[in-house]
Amino acid sequence: MTQPPRSSTAPPSAGAVVPAIPPQAGHPAAPARPGRSPAPRRTALAEGAERLRAAATTEPGRLRIIGAVLALLVVAFGAVTAWQTAERAAAADDVLHRSQPLSSGAADIYRALADANTAASSGFLAGGQETAESRDRYEKDIRTAAAGLVTAATSSEPGSPSEAAVTKLNKLLPEYKGLVERARTYNRQGYPVGGAYLRYANEKMQKEMLPAAEDLYKKENQRLDADYGDATPYPWTAIALGVLALAALGWAQHRTYRHTNRVLNQGLVAASTATAVALLWLVAGHTVARSGLNGSYDNGVRSLNVLHDARIASLKARGNENLSLVARGAETITVGGQTYDAYYYDFDQDMGVLAKGLTDARRLADDEAGSGPVEAAEGNMAVWKRRHASARAEDENGNYQQALDKVIGGADATGACFDGVDRNLALAIGHEQTEFQRAAGDGRDAMTGLPAGAALLGVLGAAGAVAGVGRRLSEYR
């Protein structure tokens, strides 16, 4: 505890001092160095080094330096640990409470928009017989998207691509809604221009809004990945400092033993213990946190991404299936010299994406509760494809009403299959979301108290080191 102020001179040349200790037979006869003054003005650094060198020639001086270096190392270890773990804990907290919810929120906007488009086309096909259910679904989707956009807007930084996407969506949403309402009105009057409006609304949705929503979703996912990237790397600087501090403490104790034959110096032992505990806590805590976070990524986020993509694909497929009946051949697309109905073509593409997404999701699911709904959705999809083929055959043979019944009819229609896919995917997403929160929460909790604890242990350790060295020093008085 003696003379802590001395430590303030030590830092600049701490490294240089350590190797300068071996000369045991340090002779007290110091050459008249201070007396020499060839250069009257010398830099503070040179002056400090000079004084240090002078101090290192006496045992008390050396002890002071050792004490200062030890205290500094331990404090530095504590501080860096606190800093690095606080950073990681904050990143882990961000993963749990900021970026993942935002990523989920963006996925919700994306889904709500695709769902609104699907609901609008279903309602349109039903015409005057549109159910309150279908209407509510559309309105609810629009509300969800609008509310989601507000959340996304408040959390996006000014000038960021996310903000641009949110702005674009905010602009397009009322336009889209206007087109859908016009489509609905004309359709109720029996005018085919209603279908043209719906196709225009759909084009706006598919070509402008969904890509913007997807962009937002991707950007939020990038933020999530960045937070994971900040939360999971090992705090190597802190670990290295801890090991160095422990080694220096060990060396100091060995030196004391050689000089005094005393085995234990309480202060140094206390410092070593504090450092060792902090180091162990750091390594163990971070490893647990890391495995929790990695688990939450592998089992939660990856599954969630795949499931969200699959759900969007199913929504797009359903929208295109409906639109093919609204468009009635008004739009075609030529691929490889073959002309297809544009919406049937897109439907097939979307179903391909859905099938692949479901396969991936099943592979990623790590338990029964996760894979169950995905398998159920795969079953729904298989039936959907069969029923769609039969509905399409009716449509291509000109049996419009039969095709319509097979698409938006009751339990035997493709609509029931789509609802099944959607319901099961929602279940799977809910499950993976819980998994994610549990794993990421565990990971973040493993770092609880680590920054404060490391700081406290660092202070305690430094105090121990100073006390230990001070006790030796007092023997010279």
Added chain:
Amino acid sequence: MYANRVRTSLRGWGGVGAMAVLCALALTFALLLPRTQPRQDDEGGARTAGPGVARGSQARAGDCEDSEAQDQTLSPSGADGRTIDAIKSRTGAKRKLVVGVDQNSYHWGYRNPNTETAQLEGFDIDLAHRIAEDILGDPDAVQFKAIPTSRRIPAIKNGRVDMVVRTMTITCGRLDDVAFSAPYFKTGQQVLAPKSSPVKGYDGTLAHKRVCTASGSTAYGKLKADRDAGDLPASTDISTTVPNQLDCLVRLQLGEVDAVVTDGALAASQAAQDPTVALKGDAFTTEYYGVAMKKDATDLVRRVNRVLVDYRADGWQASYDKWLSDTLGKDSGPSKPPAPQYLRKS
């Protein structure tokens, strides 16, 4: 630590990112490539559109003039032949005449969602029923197939339909691929604009106006040729083309264009859906709609021509009054097809 971070971020994006990028790329290619280029020249209409029309009529000067293309049909006859026998030999639910129609042309061929089973109805549909009644003895023995504009000729050539009754203009270009009946309707390209619009017709009032046409349509070809030739103000913006002529009405109502150019008959069907727009000026081309069939189905062509002879005398006017008189005027004179010529010999 940097390497670690890169690895972490790569692990996150390696799988998902690469997949997303690949999917996006594949989709972009699949969707955009065909959309950007060939839509036009695949369109059956594009062959006959604009420059094609001019070139075609010059090359075939002795053969076929577009102004006389409607005469290139066979004389009427009620005799059965190979094609009609094949249609009659269909059994059960398949014993139907397969007709390619439009489902989106109001009062021509469209599904009315407010009928019991969303029935197809319109002027073209009436004619199809009449032909079916003549050939199969039952006006309802028709199977309607919705055919997009661009698929009309391929659908006939590959036998997906027996005939197309779908506001299809008789042109020399199309005569290379299919056979036409005698004309059943006379129309021409016409301008459609809001009633309050300063646009008065196909003339200088279109200067600085944005005009919408269906992509690959005769209308677009004509506009482009006339603008290049200076008959239309160079400031007329004709860059808005849409997949279907009806989409033009949407653009017009949304104020994205100032006028629409399409067949007068179809323009009238648009006007019928919006009381604030009207046909402006007279038709600036003369076109005839015909029933299109396979080129070698000579018996069917003759049979349809015989049906048309009867239909013009009894049925045509009723159908006109029912569907078209509200927008095209009480006087059906300008829409009545001329007396057929039957100049095709084989």
